[in-house]
Amino acid sequence: MSDGNAEVRPPQQWSALILAIARKQDKAAFGQLFGHFAPRIKAFLRRSGLDEHMAEELAQEALLRVWRKAEKFDPGAGDAAAWIFTIARNLRIDALRRTRGDATQGASDIDDEYLCDDAPLPDAALVQRQSGEQVRRALASLPPDQRRVIELSFYQEEAHGRIAELLEIPLGTVKSRMRLAAAKLRSLL
Amino acid sequence: MSITCHPTEDLLLGYAAGTLDPGEQIALATHLLACSQCRGFVGAMEHAGGALLGALTGEAMTDGALERITARLDEAAPVQTAPPPPSKHLRELGGLPAFVRRLHTEPWRWVAPGLKIQRLKPAAESPTRVFLLKAKPGIRLLPHGHQEAEMTCVLTGSFSHDGQRYGPGDFDCGDHASDHEITIGNEGPCISLVAMRGRLTLHGFVGRLIQPLIAI
Known part of the structure; x- marks a missing residue:
């Protein structure tokens, strides 16, 4: 099966596919989303330290959630890739808590931990400034080593150790690098 | 409510x-x-x-x-079980996210004159311990030196140290070596959520940390 790496599409097109699922349970649209995102989620999870079987399972589960939650997707609030990223992220947190066997209260709902339902809304201009294209542009304008630090901080666990190894810097420097890179990124938004 | 102190x-x-641990996650969400x-x-950053x-x-x-997976699309989605009700100790407290309100709690305990703590149990084992700290208005605390990765988010009332006032919503990431006096604001009791790395045993940490040093 193709892993869809050759496809280049504008981000809005992914949103349109999710909306097609929400409106008319469009399975062809689902197939396209699956072709693009499932292999990438699998790669993301593998790089987060999950084994192949688990990464495959969770990538499938992530796409199943895209299907089931499509109605909740709000294209005005952000782009499709970010939304799908949060689904994959939450599954990863849940899986890692389970594999460590330390979920103390049974089924903890990670989605719940990210809900800020009763919080005041940020102003629209801010949302605009901090989503999609703007963020990609800010990332692209970071110095390469800082961009690398940002990318690496998305991966789990021994994140700091691995970052130190990959960037060939002392472990103690990782935190200050991350702090610096993240602050720089915020200043660009 | 204007917030002046933010997480890094x-x-x-x-x-x-x-990538945060469950305790840090709670502090940030708050x-x-x-x-x-x-x-x-x-x-x-979610867009990143x-x-x-x-x-x-x-x-x-x-x-x-x-x-x-396509063959499973028409299956009914699993029924969402209703989230458990908020813990009775946390029901009335403002400023906490819904999932935090549902955490199991231990009873409030006095740890020093004018100072109580209540531990919360994160949904998964966490190297970061989480507790509520309630301090009487107007008291002064003299914490000892550097504390490793401590995060505090004010829920009600306020405290000040090093010339900075922390009110509701403010986040104090106490990784600066602070051995300066903390003063609790006079407007009312100050309740904060604290996430702290390291051991927090019943007889250990808080007592040792604060009790001998408190000044009223």
């Missing part, structure tokens, strides 16, 4: 990336509930996550994966 960007990035500005940056995901070279799914 790397913590917000860690929250968006999902601040984010009050702070739309930081929520905006978290949203931006989306961009990262989009730029990854995919790892091929097993043969027939799409067909297998």
Whole structure:
């Protein structure tokens, strides 16, 4: 099966596919989303330290959630890739808590931990400034080593150790690098 | 409510990336509930996550994966069980996210004159311990030296140290070596949520940390 790496599409097109699922349970649209995102989620999870079987399972589960939650997707609030990223992220947190066997209260709902339902809304201009294209542009304008630090901080666990190894810097420097890179990124938004 | 003290960007990035431990997650979520500005940056970092995901070279799914999952699309979604009700100790307290309100708690305990703590149990084992700290208005505390990775988010009342006042929603990331006096504001009791790395045993940490040093 193709892993869809050759496809280049504008981000809005992914949103349109999710909306097609929400409106008319469009399975062809689902197939396209699956072709693009499932292999990438699998790669993301593998790089987060999950084994192949688990990464495959969770990538499938992530796409199943895209299907089931499509109605909740709000294209005005952000782009499709970010939304799908949060689904994959939450599954990863849940899986890692389970594999460590330390979920103390049974089924903890990670989605719940990210809900800020009763919080005041940020102003629209801010949302605009901090989503999609703007963020990609800010990332692209970071110095390469800082961009690398940002990318690496998305991966789990021994994140700091691995970052130190990959960037060939002392472990103690990782935190200050991350702090610096993240602050720089915020200043660009 | 105007918030002046925020978590550092790397913590917000860690929250968006999902790499914080459960205790840190609770502290960040508590601040984010009050702070739309930081929520905006978290949203931006989720977009960075989306961009990262989009730029990854995919790892091929097993043969027939799409067909297998497509066959499941018409299955009914699992019924969402209603979330448990908030813990009775946390029901009345403002400023806490809903999932934090549902955490199991231990009873309030006095740890020093004018100072009580209540431990919360995160939904998964966490190297970071979480507790509520309630201090009487007007008291002064003299914490000892450097504390490793301590996060405090004010829920009600206020405290001040080093010339900075922390009110509801403010986030104090106490990784600066602070052995300066903390003063609790006079407007009323100050309740904060604290996430702290390291051991927090019944007879250990808080007592040793604060009791001999408190000044009223």
